[in-house]
Every structure is written in structure tokens, then in C-alpha cells.
Amino acid sequence: MQQPQPKPPSPSEDKRWKLVNATMRRHGYAAHALIETLHSVQEAFGFLDEIALRFVAESLDVPLSKVYGVATFYHIFMLKPKGRHTCVVCTGTACYIKGADALLAGIHTRYDINTGDTTADARLSVLTARCVGACGLAPAVVVDGDVFGKLTTDSLITKLEALD
Amino acid sequence: MHPEDLAEKAAQFRAEEAAIKREVRVCMAASCQSSGAQPVLTALTEICGDGKGMCHVKGVGCMGLCSAGPLVAVADKDCDLADSVLYRDVTPADAPDIMQSVCGAPVERLRCSTEQPFFARQQRIVLENCGLIDPDSFKDYVAVGGYSALVKALSEMTSTEVLREVTTSGLRGRGGGGYPTGLKWSTVAKTPGAQKYVICNADEGDPGAFMDRAVLESDPHRILEGMMIAGYAIGANKGYVYVRAEYPLAVERLQTAIRKAKGAGFLGHRVADTQFSFEVEIRLGAGAFVCGEETALMASIEGLRGQPRPRPPYPAEAGLWGCPTLINNVETFANIAPIIRNGGAWFAGIGTEKSKGTKVFALAGKINNTGLIEVPMGTSLRDIIEQIGGGIPDGRAFKAVQTGGPSGGCIPAAHLDIGVDYDSLKTLGTMMGSGGMIVMDDSACMVDVARYFMEFCMTESCGKCIPCRAGTQQMHGLLDTIAKGEGTRADLALLAHLCEVVQATSLCGLGQSAPNPVLSTLRYFREEVEAKLVGE
Amino acid sequence: MNTKKITVATAWLDGCSGCHMSFLDMDQRLVELAQWIDIVYSPLVDTKELPKTVDVGILEGSISSEDDLKKAREFRQHCKLLISLGDCAVTGNVPALRNQFKLADVFNRAYHENVTLQPQIPTCDVPTLRVPVKPIHGEVAVDVFIPGCPPPADAIWYVLSELIAGRMPNSSAVTRFGA
Amino acid sequence: MAQPAPLSTVRVVTLTIDDRDFSAREDETIIEVCRENNIPIPSLCHLDGLSIWGGCRLCMVELEGQTRLFAACSTRVTEGMRIQTQSERLRSYRHTILELLFAERHHVCAVCVSNGHCELQWLAQKCGVDHVRVPYRQAAYPVDSSHEMFRIDHNRCILCTRCVRVCDEIEGAHTWDIMGRGTDCRVISDLAQPWGDSTNCTSCGKCVQVCPTGALVKQGTSVGEMVKDQHFLPILARRRHAQ
Numbered sequence A: 001m002q003q004p005q006p007k008p009p010s011p012s013e014d015k016r017w018k019l020v021n022a023t024m025r026r027h028g029y030a031a032h033a034l035i036e037t038l039h040s041v042q043e044a045f046g047f048l049d050e051i052a053l054r055f056v057a058e059s060l061d062v063p064l065s066k067v068y069g070v071a072t073f074y075h076i077f078m079l080k081p082k083g084r085h086t087c088v089v090c091t092g093t094a095c096y097i098k099g100a101d102a103l104l105a106g107i108h109t110r111y112d113i114n115t116g117d118t119t120a121d122a123r124l125s126v127l128t129a130r131c132v133g134a135c136g137l138a139p140a141v142v143v144d145g146d147v148f149g150k151l152t153t154d155s156l157i158t159k160l161e162a163l164d
Numbered sequence B: 001m002h003p004e005d006l007a008e009k010a011a012q013f014r015a016e017e018a019a020i021k022r023e024v025r026v027c028m029a030a031s032c033q034s035s036g037a038q039p040v041l042t043a044l045t046e047i048c049g050d051g052k053g054m055c056h057v058k059g060v061g062c063m064g065l066c067s068a069g070p071l072v073a074v075a076d077k078d079c080d081l082a083d084s085v086l087y088r089d090v091t092p093a094d095a096p097d098i099m100q101s102v103c104g105a106p107v108e109r110l111r112c113s114t115e116q117p118f119f120a121r122q123q124r125i126v127l128e129n130c131g132l133i134d135p136d137s138f139k140d141y142v143a144v145g146g147y148s149a150l151v152k153a154l155s156e157m158t159s160t161e162v163l164r165e166v167t168t169s170g171l172r173g174r175g176g177g178g179y180p181t182g183l184k185w186s187t188v189a190k191t192p193g194a195q196k197y198v199i200c201n202a203d204e205g206d207p208g209a210f211m212d213r214a215v216l217e218s219d220p221h222r223i224l225e226g227m228m229i230a231g232y233a234i235g236a237n238k239g240y241v242y243v244r245a246e247y248p249l250a251v252e253r254l255q256t257a258i259r260k261a262k263g264a265g266f267l268g269h270r271v272a273d274t275q276f277s278f279e280v281e282i283r284l285g286a287g288a289f290v291c292g293e294e295t296a297l298m299a300s301i302e303g304l305r306g307q308p309r310p311r312p313p314y315p316a317e318a319g320l321w322g323c324p325t326l327i328n329n330v331e332t333f334a335n336i337a338p339i340i341r342n343g344g345a346w347f348a349g350i351g352t353e354k355s356k357g358t359k360v361f362a363l364a365g366k367i368n369n370t371g372l373i374e375v376p377m378g379t380s381l382r383d384i385i386e387q388i389g390g391g392i393p394d395g396r397a398f399k400a401v402q403t404g405g406p407s408g409g410c411i412p413a414a415h416l417d418i419g420v421d422y423d424s425l426k427t428l429g430t431m432m433g434s435g436g437m438i439v440m441d442d443s444a445c446m447v448d449v450a451r452y453f454m455e456f457c458m459t460e461s462c463g464k465c466i467p468c469r470a471g472t473q474q475m476h477g478l479l480d481t482i483a484k485g486e487g488t489r490a491d492l493a494l495l496a497h498l499c500e501v502v503q504a505t506s507l508c509g510l511g512q513s514a515p516n517p518v519l520s521t522l523r524y525f526r527e528e529v530e531a532k533l534v535g536e
Numbered sequence C: 001m002n003t004k005k006i007t008v009a010t011a012w013l014d015g016c017s018g019c020h021m022s023f024l025d026m027d028q029r030l031v032e033l034a035q036w037i038d039i040v041y042s043p044l045v046d047t048k049e050l051p052k053t054v055d056v057g058i059l060e061g062s063i064s065s066e067d068d069l070k071k072a073r074e075f076r077q078h079c080k081l082l083i084s085l086g087d088c089a090v091t092g093n094v095p096a097l098r099n100q101f102k103l104a105d106v107f108n109r110a111y112h113e114n115v116t117l118q119p120q121i122p123t124c125d126v127p128t129l130r131v132p133v134k135p136i137h138g139e140v141a142v143d144v145f146i147p148g149c150p151p152p153a154d155a156i157w158y159v160l161s162e163l164i165a166g167r168m169p170n171s172s173a174v175t176r177f178g179a
Numbered sequence D: 001m002a003q004p005a006p007l008s009t010v011r012v013v014t015l016t017i018d019d020r021d022f023s024a025r026e027d028e029t030i031i032e033v034c035r036e037n038n039i040p041i042p043s044l045c046h047l048d049g050l051s052i053w054g055g056c057r058l059c060m061v062e063l064e065g066q067t068r069l070f071a072a073c074s075t076r077v078t079e080g081m082r083i084q085t086q087s088e089r090l091r092s093y094r095h096t097i098l099e100l101l102f103a104e105r106h107h108v109c110a111v112c113v114s115n116g117h118c119e120l121q122w123l124a125q126k127c128g129v130d131h132v133r134v135p136y137r138q139a140a141y142p143v144d145s146s147h148e149m150f151r152i153d154h155n156r157c158i159l160c161t162r163c164v165r166v167c168d169e170i171e172g173a174h175t176w177d178i179m180g181r182g183t184d185c186r187v188i189s190d191l192a193q194p195w196g197d198s199t200n201c202t203s204c205g206k207c208v209q210v211c212p213t214g215a216l217v218k219q220g221t222s223v224g225e226m227v228k229d230q231h232f233l234p235i236l237a238r239r240r241h242a243q
Helices: A016-026 A031-045 A050-060 A064-073 A093-097 A100-111 A153-161 B003-016 B030-034 B037-048 B092-101 B138-143 B148-156 B159-169 B181-190 B211-218 B220-234 B248-263 B294-301 B330-342 B344-348 B381-388 B422-427 B446-460 B466-483 B489-505 B509-513 B516-524 B526-531 C018-024 C029-034 C066-078 C087-091 C095-100 C103-113 C153-164 D030-036 D088-104 D119-126 D162-171 D206-210 D232-242
Strands: A085-090 A124-129 A141-143 A146-148 B022-027 B055-060 B072-076 B085-087 B197-202 B238-243 B279-284 B325-329 B358-365 B371-376 B398-403 B409-412 B436-441 C006-012 C037-041 C054-060 C063-065 C079-085 C129-134 C144-146 D012-017 D020-025 D060-063 D082-084 D150-153 D176-179 D186-189 D216-218
Touching: A016 A031, A016 A050, A031 A050, A031 A064, A031 B279, A050 A064, A064 D176, A064 D186, A085 A100, A085 A153, A093 A100, A093 B358, A093 B436, A093 B446, A100 A124, A100 A153, A141 A153, A146 B030, B003 B138, B003 B148, B022 B037, B030 B037, B030 B248, B037 B055, B037 B092, B072 B092, B085 B092, B138 B220, B138 B248, B148 B220, B148 B330, B159 B181, B159 B220, B159 B330, B159 B344, B181 B220, B181 B325, B197 B220, B197 B294, B197 B330, B211 B220, B211 B248, B211 B330, B211 B358, B220 B238, B220 B248, B220 B325, B220 B330, B238 B248, B238 B294, B248 B279, B294 B325, B325 B330, B330 B344, B358 B381, B371 B381, B381 B398, B381 B436, B398 B446, B409 B516, B446 B466, B446 B509, B446 B516, B446 B526, B466 B489, B466 B509, B466 D088, B489 B509, B489 B516, B489 D088, B516 B526, C006 C018, C006 C066, C018 C054, C018 C153, C029 C153, C037 C054, C054 C066, C054 C087, C063 C066, C066 C079, C066 C129, C079 C087, C079 C153, C087 C095, C095 C129, C144 C153, D012 D030, D020 D030, D060 D088, D088 D119, D162 D176, D162 D206, D162 D232, D206 D216, D206 D232
Parallel strands: A085 A124, B022 B055, B197 B238, B197 B325, B238 B279, B358 B436, C006 C037, C006 C054, C054 C079, C079 C144, D012 D082
Antiparallel strands: A085 A141, A141 A146, B022 B072, B072 B085, B358 B371, B398 B409, B398 B436, C063 C129, D012 D020, D060 D082, D150 D216, D176 D186
């Protein structure tokens, strides 16, 4: 009879690890809880760093390469920290037809960053999403979790400038 | 529990609110929320106060006409949307006038006619509770007859009888493929296995589609009810709802629904005091379109990379963790409760010969009334676009409507009179898909649209099989060359050949259908494509 | 039997001339070949101009510079049938390895880092390099491909004999990429 | 994925392949039956002893009465099945798939240590691929020589995942996996770190031997010198499953 793998200690005193541990415990530290666990790491810390990936791999007894393979397969998982604000431009069909490209171009002109990038002052990250489901409001953008619709390049930039 | 007990319960819930005569319903679905529904709800609630016990303000699910949000409906209790006074583009400043109108004359300047074709031409089965009930309220759901189908199935029907009703209904999978639901259920039911699973596919990934989100946000209990009936029919006691992480509101409401259904004894151990037990867990997607494919979705639930595997074996035989598994999409499950309640024959009386019932569509793009509609199968595209959709804005001409998302194609004006069902769309070279309809006006460049969809498929390809991984990339490159006006006739021929190879040899539906937008563009807009070639 | 000999033109673009060496490796068969073909333009002979019409054109090397492109187009225009000879012509091969780098870096490595005496980038009388390096058929239509690095003399012999006999050769029967 | 367990009562079925009659056990896949009978079916991901992957799509065959094609590696034989393995259509598709592979990364055969011993190169010749019609992608990939015995050249990788499967299923180390998605996919060890730094690689070299191309090779080999030896695989696989 094999002994179950002893669970590793949390990487640091940070209280947020408790949330991660709770998720893993809820799933009985089963390997299939990998995606759920990565979700909870990202929710707690904002992104997945090497420490977190190693901790999750060891806790769930999943090979490192498998954890990395899963983390890079799903676009929601970020391996780099995001800026203080995030702006997700929807590139779904309706938004595309109504000019999502122009919004991205506008952001590029103003901040000199492309999709997936963060400004040098770590103030703003720009991402794209495959349809946020607000097609009725196309083109739509999600700024720090709030959806804004029927935007023009100017109204979007004004909104982004107003962030602290 | 017997149906009478539940009916009594429903009556009791209604009695608790018997004094309330009038309701102010604020649409709190994602689209209206993004237009500022929350402050409207707050303002209305503040003014209403206790409403002297006769009137209350509540947040409800999607009313459909997203382009006019935030929407507020004022109605007698238990009246549906068509009989209410509907207000559009409401702001918190309008709150006093609206509250005034509850017992008086309507506020004309905010009025949105419910007699317009957008509302009048719809037939709501899946969306029957959307915009009427509070999605977070278990009582609301039961008061309108919720869970009566489940109780009826558990107490009065054998699993075979449930299977028979679903088969009789003629319901076909609403996720896009159109596979007969009754047949799918029967196959899983027949497959031996101590452990079986029910999965609800809520990984609505088609860009331009938001039907499933609206149902989850507006009427989450209905999905649970449908899944449980399925579980009873096939002999499963565990279900998963696989939801996109991009739909936080849907996830939240589903979680609330699960918690409340459990609390009321309608989910979990011994559902509604019967021998049947059923657990539901939510699994979050993580931004991978390919996970809408059944086998990829199951891999994702198992915590793996969402890569499809060859079929057979089909999920019905060896699905989640190798167990027989039933996968249906949100809208399919949403149709189950009405079918059990009213009988399969009733459902089979709606729609066309081979496509029964209604279909929910998400109208978007260059069309006046963007939003969510539900119409009987067989309704003509012209009706949907010109009547219900209100036509094309800015006086421009209609050019094409794209259905079926990245797996579908564009339909030109010449075919607008066709009745929409699974088979008619297939003959036009596109497909039903999950129900997204993107309307394009004469300013759209069809090569550009084809390139857009190919770019989508290319970035969403999981990378497992070569034709999809490398083929979509090459097709995208060729479309790009053609769109830039640098393509040759040889490039076009190569593109057509790649379409054929990728379609025939790809491992899963994503790759197999990736060429569809190109093929339909070549079929209906070939001249436009050829005009872009070098030396033409 | 045709009394008129088949005219053949050859050129090497961005290649190492190995394919032409392989051509010469046909040894005594060249004498036999001379009964059927006339080489009217080639680095192997002394003609300076490509005749107006040629039956068969053979190109070695990839298209890496403007001169290569010009020559390839010229061949396509003048030759009834065009053959890509060798991996550089067929796939880009070694010359195309530079596609992985920026042109400036390639120059730097070649004319600065690896040079000890008076490093300088030549600018006079050298053709402009193109990005990316392409196989011949990336720019002009090609009729017959003979892969190999270099293709064996037997393969060249086979292809030419088939063409002389009026048949379309299947080079995969005798050679492959990297052969 | 584990090998399908042998059925308790395995029946024998009769079928035709390219209009010739054969009999086979019903738990066999089409490719197994073809290989036993020396009917050539191209495949770059299938390997006897490893789990079914179904990624290269080169083994697609036609089944009578079916419009769609089936992958021979993942389709079991059934009674009365009529299989065509060499139609004009299949030949054309295989040809194109191979071209897509050659265009995807840098398979410069002339300077490859596996030149002359490469399954991709061999198949290209067999299928008559003497040039590639689609444009080369021109994306640069890294070469990792950090391992003391072996080297991985991602430019020559076709993502068949034989290395991933042999490492997981036979060696049990699961050092390898795939990261990313689509054409950005790449074989990785651990957290996409240098192979030489991997903490769980046992340096057994099985991945090198099963690699069909020159992507995984021994250090110190020169052009054409890397010859792969896969005879160990069916033996190890049998013993693993007997355990």
C-alpha cells in the first residue's frame, strides 16, 4: 500500500495560501482539481508564478510539466503580473464588426502597448477576450471588471485616462 | 414528494405575496448591468420603500432587447413581458417618474412598445421565465411552476417513460450539432455502468453568442431541473456544469441556485424526498474555445489540457473518467422541464418537421434590435432580421447574416426567405451552431470576415492535430494575402484545397468546421473574392 | 526521333554550386547526354546571354537577393520547362536558415564579428538581399523539382532521361530532401 | 491514457483491406491489422506500445458506406468492415499534411543529424512530396543542449508527443509535456526550463529513441549519424501492462 504524498507547507506566511489550500482540500487534493486550484491561485494572487506552480504541483502530486502545460493552455491564466488596471477589449464577432480593432489601435497609439502587454509604469494591462457576451453593446470593453459598451476610441481613452 | 405537495408549496409562496399587486422589474442581466441597471434598481428600490405592501421592485433576468437597456418593466404581478409597460434606456433620474406610473399613466418618453414585432413575434419556452422571476429566488421559480417537471418525473414516471417523452418531443441538441436528444439519452441509459455523469455544456464560446449566458443568468434553476431529470432518466447521480469563467454573473447565480435548491431539498441526497439523489458541481472554463467540444470539455473537467481525443469511443460509452456520460448544452436542458410538464407531443407540435420546438438566437452586428430572441424553428430569416430585428441601421442595405459562429457561414440576401432549422441551414453551407446571428451591412468585406473567423480558429486550435494546427494558420495567411490584394488565382486554388483537407482530416469539430466560413464566402461571394486577386 | 536537340539553360542563384558539381558527376553519361541536349547558357559554358526561348531551364540555389529574383523571373520567361535543382532551390535549405535572424544581425556576424582585418559591410556592386529567403517556386512557377543536397548524379540523369523521352519524371523515386 | 483492457471474449472478425480479405481480433485497431499484414499506413504519432494519440492524421482511411474518414490508429475493426487505405483522395490529403508539417518549422534535412534515418523525411519521399506548396512559416525555435547526453531541437519537432507518452507511460517520469496552444505548442520539461535542469528526468533516453525526427537526439552526433532504436518499446510496454 502506497503512502499518500505528505502535503508541502505553504510557500510563505501569506494568508492567501489558505484560500488555495482550501480549494485543494475541498477536492480532496485530487489531480483533477488542478484547474480549479490554478483559478484560486490566480484569484488570490492575480497571476501564477513559479513558486505557486511548484506548490500546486507538489500538493496535488502532479508532474511539473503537466501543471505548466495546463497553465499555458488556458488563456485565462496569467504567468506574469498584471498592471493595477486591466482593460479587456472584446474581439467577438459583433464587436469586430463594430470596430474593436479601432479600439485596440487607439490604445496602442496612446499607450504604446499591444495586447497582453502592461504599461511600463505597471498602471494598465491590455488584454483581449473572445466575446464577453455583451454583443448587444458592441463594441464592448471590460475595465477592471465593469463592462462598458458602445464605445468609441475617444470615449475609451477618456475612461482609461480617468483611472488613477 | 408528490406533484400536489409541490403545487401546494407554490400556492403558499404565491400567497405570501398575495398583497402585492404590482411589480417593477429591472433587468439585471449582464448587458443591462453594463448599461447601468444597478443604480436604476437602487434608485427605484429606495423610492418604493415597502411599497405599502402592494408593490415591489425586483431585479430579474434578461428581457431580450439588449440594445435598449437598461430595461424596466412595470406590470401586474404574474403578468408576462408582453402585458407589461416597458421602459427603455432608463437612468436613475427616471426612477421617480417610473414609480409614479406604477399606479398611474405610463411615462411616455421612456416607453418601449411591447407590441412591436420584436416582442410580438416571439414564442418563449426556454426564455419563459427570463425577465419575470428573480433568478436568485427559489420561491419565485417554484411559484411559476418550477421543479414541477422534476417532481412529476420522479414520482409519476419511470426513467423509460421520461426517455420516451424526450424522444417523442423530437428535441435536438441545441449546442449546434442537432443530434437527437432522446437518442443520446437512451444510448447513455442503455450503456452499463455503476457510475454515470451528466454534464451541462455552458462553455458558450462562439463569438457573438450569448444565449446560454442569458438563460444561466435569468433562470438558473431550470438548468438544474433539466439536469436532474436527465440524471434520473439515464441513471446518473452526479452532474457538472462547465461554465466559462468569462461569465462571472452566471456562475454566481448558478452557485446561489445550487445552494438554495439544496437547502430546499431539491438537490443533493434524496431529491424532493424520493429515492433519487443528485449532486451538481460547477467547473470553470479557463478561456479555451475548443473546450466546447465534448471530449475536450471532459478533459478539462479532469484537470487536463482541453485537447479532444478521437471518437469513438463516444462520451455515451466512455466519457468522464471513462464512465458513460451525457453531455448537453444549456438550452437543451432548459427545454426539458417544459417537455416533461406539457408532454413530448406538445413540443413536437411546434417548429418544423425535422426541427422541433423553438430556438433562441442572439442578434448582433449591424441590426437595430440587438438582443436575445426565441422563435419557433422554421421562422424565416427575413422575419428575424427585418421584423424582429427591426432591419439594418443607418439606412444601409443588408449584405449577409453569419450563423453558426466560427463553424458556420454567411448567408446572402438571396436566401433570406428560408425557414431557419438545422437542415435548411446545412443545405446553405452553414449551420445552426449555438444560435449566434451576426448581421452585416453592405460595408462589410467578406474576405475580411472570413479572415476574422480563420484567425479565431487559428488561435483557438488546441495544437493536437496537424491539419487544424498548421492548416488554419496557412489558410489565414492565404486569406490575409488575398485581403491585401496580393493573392493570385493559384493562392485561391490552394486555399480551396486546404479547406478540403482540413475539413476531412481534422480530429475534432473545431478543425472540421474551421473552413466553413471560407467555403460559404467562396460559395456566395466568389466574385468579391476574385475581384481582390492580382491581375483580375 | 527528334532531330533537333533539346536546349538547356542552367544557373545557380544562392547555392554552393554543389548541384552543378553533381551534374558533372554524371561523368561518361554526359557524352551520351550531349547527343540529346545542347547547353545554351550555364556557368559550365561560355555564353553570356540567355537565348529568347529555351526548352529546359535548371536553377540551383534559393532566391536570396534581387539579382536571384531577376534571374529566376528571366528563366521563367524564357524557359518552356523550369526545374528546381537541389534543396536550396526546392526548400530554401541552408541559405534560408538566415530567415531566423534579422538581416542586420546576419551582416554583423558575417562582416564584423567573424572578421579580424578591416571589418566593413560591403555596399558597392553587391546585390540587395531579400527577406525572407525563398525557394524558387516561392516566386515563380516551377514544373519539376529535384530535391537533394546535392541530388545524386543518378537522379539528375533519371530526370533528364525521362524528359528527353517525353515523360514527366517522379523525382521521389530517386531522391529526397537532404539526400 | 491506459491501454484498453483486452476484452474477455475476443471474437475474430473478417474484413477487407484494399479489396483483400483478412481476419483480425475485434479488439484490434485498423492500423494494427494493417501493420501485421504488411499493408503500409503512414503515421508519425502512432507507435506500438504507446497509447493512442490520433494527432498526425496521416493514417486516415476510407470505410465503405461512410462519407467521413477514420483514423486507422483509433478505429477498431468490426465485422464486415471494408477499408480503403490508398485512394487518390487519401494520397492527396497525406501529401498536403506532410507539406504542412515541413512548412511549420525548420526541417533542414541537409544539416540534420537524423538525415537518412528520419520518419518524416522517409514518409515525404514515400508520399511523393518533392516540394512544399505552402509558404514556410519562418518562426524561430530554440535548441536546448543543456542535457549532458541529449539535445532537443524544437525546430525539428512535429509535436507527435511520442516523447511525452513514452516518458509518462513507460518510464513513469513525466518529465515532458506540451505547453501552449496551436502552433505555439512546444514540448517542455518541467516548468519549461532547460532539460539539463530537470529534477525528475532519469536520462533514460527513451524519448530520444522514439522521436521520429531529429528533434530529440544524442549529443555529439553529426549529420546523418543519429540512428534511432525502438525495439525496446513493445517489450517494455508488454511487461508494464503485465504488472
